[in-house]
Each structure stands twice: as C-alpha cells, then as structure tokens.
Amino acid sequence: MTPLPAFHDDLEACRAEAWRLLREGARRNRAGFHTPALATIDGQGRPRVRTVVLREADPVAGTLRFHCDRRSGKAAEIAASGFAALHGYDPASKVQIRAGGPARLHTDDALADAAWEGSLAMSRVCYGTVPAPGSVVPTGGGYSLPEDAAAIAAGRANFAAVIVTVETLEFLYLDRRGHRRAGWTREGADWAGAWLVP
Ligand SMILES: Cc1cc2nc3c(=O)[nH]c(=O)nc-3n(C[C@H](O)[C@H](O)[C@H](O)COP(=O)(O)O)c2cc1C
Secondary structure, three states: OOOOOOOOOOHHHHHHHHHHHHHHHHHOOOOOOOOOEEEEEOOOOOEEEEEOOOOEEEOOOOEEEEEEEOOOHHHHHHHHHOEEEEEEEEOOOOEEEEEEEEEEEEOOOHHHHHHHHOOOHHHHHHHHOEOOOOOOOOOOOOOEOOOOHHHHHHHHHHEEEEEEEOOEEEEEEOOOOOOEEEEEEEEOOEEEEEEEOO
16 A cells, blocks of 8 residues: 555645645646636626636745736636636645635736746737637637737737735645645735644
C-alpha cells in the first residue's frame, strides 16, 4: 500500500499542497488544475459556471489569475458582483480545491499589458472574435476571427486579466484510509485554517 502523503494530518502542509497544485496547474497544461471551473453570479442572483485556463497562482499574494474577453458574460458578472470562485478536481492526486473571493478585471493597466504580452499568439486570436462572445448568430460558423497581425493586435481592446484574491480556500483529499478536508479564511496577511468533516 502506498504511504499516506506527508500532508495527511498536517493542516499547514495541506494548504501548501493546495497552492503547489494550483501553481502546477498554471505552469503545465496537462496538470490537474490547469482548467478549473469558474463560478460567478448573474444579474438575477443565479450561479453560472464554465471552464477557464488558470494562468497564475501566487501563494504569497494568495491570488489566482485567468484571462477572458471583456465583452463576455463572465466579465460582466465579475464587474457587477466583484466576486468569483474557482473549483478543480485532480483525479491523479485525488484532491479537490475550492477557492473564492473578490475578483477584479484588469483591462488597461500594467498587469493587463503584461498578461497580454505573455499570451501566445493562438490565445490572442480569440479576443478578436466578431461579433462578441455569446452573440446569437444565424449559423454555427457565423462569426469571424482576426487573420492578420494588426487585427490580432487590435484584440487587445477586448482582453482582460482577472485576479481573484482568495479569501476562502478549501482542500479535500480522498483516501479510503481517511479522507481529509481542510478550510482556510484569509485574516490579513495570515490564514486561519481548520480541519473539516469531509
Ligand atoms: C478547456 C477550456 C478552456 C477554456 N478557457 C477559457 C479561458 O481561459 N477564458 C475564457 O474566457 N473562456 C475559456 N473557455 C470558454 C468558457 O468555458 C466559456 O464557454 C466561454 O468563455 C463563455 O463563458 P461566459 O459566457 O460565461 O463568459 C474555456 C473552455 C474550455 C473548454
């Protein structure tokens, strides 16, 4: 039988493991947490959820970054509510992570510029979609993507980097010898954590 992981009965190590997995998710496109689900609340107070690519996880700042089109539903919902949550489950590590808190769209600042500069050309193309994401079109292919460099560059106007400042973090590790669930809330520069019944 494989030994229990070192974090199994170590609350602080569980938090470190959560951030390690999130960082790995942002760095490697085959990692379990590369494509978490993003939850927002719409104008009617109803939950909406969809996949995003995790671009950065900063354990020191306690922030997560993803990118979206500022014309999209998620961008409008984040701008209106100011909050978002992310969720992922990695079958390889048998870990579920839930993270939520205030979310901010960066469109015209240095952070957005750096995120755009750091994006691959094939990612930038998506921001030049015409008409806007979510528009009703007469056929499935009734939209266009930019084809030349100038048109792709113009997509910068539609680009947003979103920073979620994690205020609540939850970790669930599945093991038949004993599941482990732990949660933390941000308290200034520190995190207050507790074991939870799975
Ligand atoms: C694997 C995968 C990765 C995706 N990554 C992103 C992303 O990083 N940003 C994004 O805005 N949409 C991404 N999408 C598309 C969204 O899930 C969603 O369908 C779309 O953005 C419309 O969402 P909205 O109308 O709620 O804004 C991704 C979808 C998949 C399947």
